[in-house]
Amino acid sequence: MGDASIVAERSAGPATAEGRTPVSLAALLANLGPLLALLLAMAFFASRSDRFLTGANLSLVIQQSMVVGVLAIGQTLIILTAGIDLSCGAIMALGGVVMARLAVINGVHPILAIALGVLTGAAFGALNGVLVTNIQLPPFIVTLGTLNIAFAITHIYSQNQTITNVPAALTFFGNTFRVGSTAITYGTVLMFVLFGLTWFVLRYTAFGRHVYAVGNNPEAVRLAGININLLLLLVYTAAGLLYGIASLLSVARTGVGDPNAGQTDNLASITAVVLGGTSLFGGRGKVLGTLVGVLIVGVFRNGLQLIGVESVYQVLVTGILVILAVTVDQFARRRQQ
Amino acid sequence: MRRSLATSQGLRGPNLGRVLLALALMVGVLAQLLPAAMQSVAAQDDEIIVGLITKTETNPFFVKMKEGAQQAADAAGVKLMTAAGQFDADNASQVTAIENMVTAGAKGILITPGDTKAIVPAIEKARAAGVLVIALDTPTEPMDATDALFATDNFKAGLLIGEYAKASMGDTVPVIATIDGSTGVSVSVLRHNGFLAGFGPAADAAATPSAADSVFVADSRVVCSQDADGDQALSQTAMENCLQKSGDINLVYTINEPAARGAYTALKAAGKENDVLIVSIDGGCTGVEAVKDGQIAATSQQYPLKMAQMGVDAVVKFAKTGEKPSGYTDTGVTLITDKPMPGIDSKDTTFGLENCWG
Numbered sequence: 001m002g003d004a005s006i007v008a009e010r011s012a013g014p015a016t017a018e019g020r021t022p023v024s025l026a027a028l029l030a031n032l033g034p035l036l037a038l039l040l041a042m043a044f045f046a047s048r049s050d051r052f053l054t055g056a057n058l059s060l061v062i063q064q065s066m067v068v069g070v071l072a073i074g075q076t077l078i079i080l081t082a083g084i085d086l087s088c089g090a091i092m093a094l095g096g097v098v099m100a101r102l103a104v105i106n107g108v109h110p111i112l113a114i115a116l117g118v119l120t121g122a123a124f125g126a127l128n129g130v131l132v133t134n135i136q137l138p139p140f141i142v143t144l145g146t147l148n149i150a151f152a153i154t155h156i157y158s159q160n161q162t163i164t165n166v167p168a169a170l171t172f173f174g175n176t177f178r179v180g181s182t183a184i185t186y187g188t189v190l191m192f193v194l195f196g197l198t199w200f201v202l203r204y205t206a207f208g209r210h211v212y213a214v215g216n217n218p219e220a221v222r223l224a225g226i227n228i229n230l231l232l233l234l235v236y237t238a239a240g241l242l243y244g245i246a247s248l249l250s251v252a253r254t255g256v257g258d259p260n261a262g263q264t265d266n267l268a269s270i271t272a273v274v275l276g277g278t279s280l281f282g283g284r285g286k287v288l289g290t291l292v293g294v295l296i297v298g299v300f301r302n303g304l305q306l307i308g309v310e311s312v313y314q315v316l317v318t319g320i321l322v323i324l325a326v327t328v329d330q331f332a333r334r335r336q337q
Numbered sequence: 338m339r340r341s342l343a344t345s346q347g348l349r350g351p352n353l354g355r356v357l358l359a360l361a362l363m364v365g366v367l368a369q370l371l372p373a374a375m376q377s378v379a380a381q382d383d384e385i386i387v388g389l390i391t392k393t394e395t396n397p398f399f400v401k402m403k404e405g406a407q408q409a410a411d412a413a414g415v416k417l418m419t420a421a422g423q424f425d426a427d428n429a430s431q432v433t434a435i436e437n438m439v440t441a442g443a444k445g446i447l448i449t450p451g452d453t454k455a456i457v458p459a460i461e462k463a464r465a466a467g468v469l470v471i472a473l474d475t476p477t478e479p480m481d482a483t484d485a486l487f488a489t490d491n492f493k494a495g496l497l498i499g500e501y502a503k504a505s506m507g508d509t510v511p512v513i514a515t516i517d518g519s520t521g522v523s524v525s526v527l528r529h530n531g532f533l534a535g536f537g538p539a540a541d542a543a544a545t546p547s548a549a550d551s552v553f554v555a556d557s558r559v560v561c562s563q564d565a566d567g568d569q570a571l572s573q574t575a576m577e578n579c580l581q582k583s584g585d586i587n588l589v590y591t592i593n594e595p596a597a598r599g600a601y602t603a604l605k606a607a608g609k610e611n612d613v614l615i616v617s618i619d620g621g622c623t624g625v626e627a628v629k630d631g632q633i634a635a636t637s638q639q640y641p642l643k644m645a646q647m648g649v650d651a652v653v654k655f656a657k658t659g660e661k662p663s664g665y666t667d668t669g670v671t672l673i674t675d676k677p678m679p680g681i682d683s684k685d686t687t688f689g690l691e692n693c694w695g
Contacts, residue, residue, distance in 0.1 A: 049441075057440050064433050160519065162428075162454040253432070255458030260426035260451075305437035308418050312394060 027332045034277050034292040037321065041296060045303030052306055055182030063185040065298035067092070067253060067262075069291065070191055070246040072269040072276075073198050074125070074239030076290045079273050080202075081235055082215040082282025083139035087128060088243050088269055089262030090150035095121040095247030097154050100163035100257020103170060110169035118244030124150055125240015129233035147266065154259050163257035174252035187249045194242065198287045211235060215282025272297060274322055279329045296321065385415040385656045387649050388438035388446040390431055392475075394421040397621055397695030398641050399449070402473065405642030406447065409649035415656075417649070418443060425566070426519070428455040435459045438468075445469035445652030447645065453478040453523055469655045471662065473644045475524055485651065485662040487644045489670050491527035491618075492534070492548040494637035495590075497672040498616035499535020501635045502588055504678035505614055509587065511536070514561040514579040516572045516591040516600055517553070525567075525592050528618055530554050532590045560586065565599070567592050572599030580607050591617045594624025594636060601632045620673060625689035628673055635674035635683065641694050644668045 046053040071088045078085045099117025102108040108116070124146060131142040173187035202208035210231055213221045222228055250261050276293030278285025300314045389406045391399035403419055410417035418441060420434035431451055436459070438446055446468055450456040453475060460470050460482050472483040480486060502511075515532070518525030530546035530553065538545045539557050546554035553562065560583045563575035572591065576599060579586060589604070591597040597617035604610045610632075617624065620638025627633045651662045672682065673689035 051441060060436055060440055064436065067429070162452055164454050164457070250429070254428060254455060256428075256455040258428050258452060258455045260455075261429060263427070264423050301433065302437050302440075305418065305420060305434065306441045308416060308441075310394075310419055 027335060029328045029332075031277065033325070033328055034275060034289050034296065037275075038292050038296050038299065041299050041303065045299065045306065049303070049306040052303055055180070057302065057306075059182050059184055059188070061295070061298045061302045062188045062191075063253070064302065065294045066185070066187045066191040067246050067250045068265055068268045068272060068297075069294040070194055070242055070249055071262075071265055072272040072290045072294055073194055073287060074242035074246075075269040076273050076276075076278055076285065076287050077198070077211060077235050077239050078139065079270075079278055079280060080211050080215045080282060080285055081232060082218075083132065083232075083236075084270065084280070085128065085139065085143045085236075085239060086266045087124065087143040087147040087150055088239070088246075089265030090147045090154065091121050091124045091240060091243045092246045092250060092265065093259060093262040094124070094150045094154045094157075095244045096251045096261055097158045097163065097257045097259050099170060099247060100166050100251055101158065103167050104163050104165060104257070110167040114170060114248055117247050118241065121244025121247055122237055122241040125243065126233065126237040128240065129236030132236060133229040133232045151263075158257070158259040160259060162259065164255075166251060166255065166257060170248070171252045171255055173249055174255065187252055190245070190249070194245065195287060195291050202287055207231075207234070212283055215284070217283075268297070271318060271322055274325050274329075275318075277325060277329065279333060280326065281329075281333065284329075284333070385413075385653060386438075386441060386443040387415055387417050387652045388434070388441075388443040388448075389417060389419045389645065389648075390434045390438075390446060390448040391419070391421045392425050392427075392449050392451045393423070398474075398619070401694035402449070402641040402645040405645035406649050408642075409646040413649065413653045415649070415653055422451045424451075426451045428452040431456055432459040435463050439463050439466050443468060444656040445471065445648075447471050447473050447648040447652070448483075449474045450477050457482045469652055469661055471648050471651060473648055474641065476665075478523065480665070486665045487647050487651075487668055488665070489639035489644075490667045491524050492531035493667075494618045494639060494670045495528040495531020495533075496535035497637045497670065498590070498618065498635055499532040499537075501535075501672060501674065501678060501681050501683070502532075502590075502614060502616050503536045504681050505634060505676070506588060511558050511588050512583060512585045513556070513559045513588045513590065514563075514576065514583075514586045514600075515553075515559055516563055516565050516575050516579075516589065516596045518567045518592045519564060523551075525564075526551060526553060528592055529590070532616070533559075565596055567596055569595040569599040572596035573603045574599075576600040576603035577606075580604070580609070584609075587613055589613055589615045591615065593617060593619045594621050594627060594633065597624065597633045597636075598627060601627070620671070620689060620693055621695035622690065622693040623695060625673055625686050625693045628689065629675060629686040631675075634676065635672060636689075638671045638673050638689055638692065640668050640670075640692070 051057060071092060075085055075088055095117040098120045099113045102116055103110045103113035128142055128146055131137050132139050173190060174185060176183035176185050210226055214228060214231060218228060251257055272293035273290050274280060275296050276289030278289055297318055300317050304314050387410055389403060391402060393399060406417055418438055422430040428451055435446060446463060450472060457477055464470055470483045472486045474488050476486050477483050515529055517529055527548060530550050533554060533556050534546045541557055561579035563579060565571035565575040589600050591600055594617050597615050600615060601610060604613050615633050617633050617636045620636055624636055628636055655661055671684055673686060674683050675686050677683045
């Protein structure tokens with residue numbers, strides 16, 4: 001069933017040849033809508049500001065999207081299993097404070113500090129996974145709890161202090177290299193690599209197909225002899241690992257360990273996933289759509305600023321786009337059934 | 338675009354048609370909301386752009402600041418670009434705003450840092466790109482991370498209400514509660530210590546607090562100190578808890594007027610509103626009203642509009658002459674009360690309401 005839905009999405013055009021009903025408009029929009037919205041937004045801003053469509057500015061937009069981007073990869077995995085994660089931003093903040101404090105205050109070797117910070121993220125992800133699978137609590141409630149726990153630990157551990165003067169290794173991914181005249185941030189390369197890797201895993205491995213299948217029809221997956229609990233535990237842990245990597249990117253981007261980081265990133269990441277066309281009901285969607293979703297938000301934020309519109313309009317536009325995306329998904333879902 | 342797709346394929350049932358109509362309506366509403374954007378777009382290269390980044394967009398203090406900046410920008414014929422964090426300590430949003438403003442070609446950026454330390458690397462990058470950066474209201478840590486600081490002297494703001502409280506209390510033995518802002522935020526430390534310095538040290542105190550102290554100075558007369566983030570509801574809870582701790586509290590210092598109103602509500606519920614002196618800081622219009630009503634005894638009024646106007650003027654001057662402001666400029670603070678004390682300079686609430694913000 002999961003496989004079928006993937007195939008259905010990828011063969012938007014020639015589906016009729018296989019004797020199926022013509023692909024619905026809703027399904028078409030679900031597939032191409034996000035990319036279309038991104039391109040339209042870019043065209044609009046390019047026509048309003050001659051500073052928008054430059055290599056430097058586009059590189060900046062991607063750089064500004066890298067933290068939420070990597071969080072949203074983890075969020076996509078969880079949402080594909082019909083779950084949701086409210087704790088991602090708080091876990092990211094904790095990971096960042098752990099690595100910054102260990103390196104700066106405890107004098108731990110920077111590479112080891114980074115590893116421990118990333119592992120903190122993975123550990124919290126695993127905790128989410130255990131609570132969802134072993135105690136069978138709804139993901140929304142579990143991650144609402146761990147959101148608060150991670151937030152509190154972050155503030156207790158950091159004593160509410162922002163950690164400055166972090167060693168160079170922690171800010172490496174904030175450095176740039178030049179392609180022609182455009183400066184590219186290493187962190188954005190890492191983000192693209194993680195998106196590519198996740199796309200490959202979801203598309204070409206049994207694990208990836210099981211992730212879709214669990215979201216579509218957990219009963220069928222269980223009957224097929226797959227250990228759902230183990231699968232979900234792996235998904236939540238992998239997501240936590242990604243949040244840990246986002247911690248590193250956040251420290252690199254801002255140059256500090258910030259206990260207040262990520263407070264709105266949980267909703268930002270869910271927004272990106274939804275804008276990218278992934279269904280909140282699980283089982284359908286694409287991680288590359290999430291990349292497009294992240295970039296849509298980034299392009300609006302940067303573009304509206306460049307043409308001198310208050311940032312609150314970006315929030316307005318995002319709200320409208322989210323409702324649009326979910327509406328399209330609803331229709332795609334009904335037609336599929 | 339989407340509508341034309343729908344017509345070319347034929348609407349698939351009434352539901353989808355209705356949805357597309359709704360979407361079209363939403364786009365229409367958006368188009369109505371964006372005209373301001375449409376006319377002010379596409380800065381010419383010779384146009385001077387001034388950026389203003391506040392902590393949030395909702396706090397009346399920052400609304401007034403934006404108003405002052407807009408007035409000054411209109412008067413000077415320059416373009417104002419604004420942005421804000423989503424909550425008080427939202428560093429990431431402020432970093433993003435700085436980057437976008439530098440890319441947009443801003444000559445100068447005025448910022449009230451949400452996180453005084455965390456914002457520094459981003460400010461350094463902007464200054465390296467040749468942009469003038471001025472902190473408004475709140476200094477960065479270190480303070481010289483920005484070219485200049487235009488702000489209320491927060492220590493003095495605390496000092497004024499401390500002196501007033503001392504004069505008002507006379508020989509009564511003080512039992513003090515302080516409703517503070519976030520620990521680790523310089524403004525809340527300066528105001529708190531300024532208040533204690535103005536009130537005068539306790540008999541057993543080692544030294545009088547100074548503006549150089551970076552943490553709350555311990556004082557045996559303060560029986561309850563609570564961090565309520567300057568929020569009215571949290572301050573009410575904080576005051577309720579303080580009253581549980583000591584029913585003898587007779588003097589309450591609050592970091593701002595929402596906190597003062599929260600404290601007043603708690604005191605009133607406990608039937609103690611007439612036995613306790615509340616002093617505060619800010620000078621917002623609702624705060625001055627509360628002074629007029631007798632809920633707050635006195636408040637130190639500050640002037641966000643003036644900060645922003647001075648900031649915009651400084652950026653315009655820099656753009657035209659290359660001359661940069663430096664160091665700290667005090668934007669002034671005035672004690673507002675309707676119960677003046679001999680020997681203490683103050684203005685009444687009529688003056689306060691004429692000069693208030695929010």
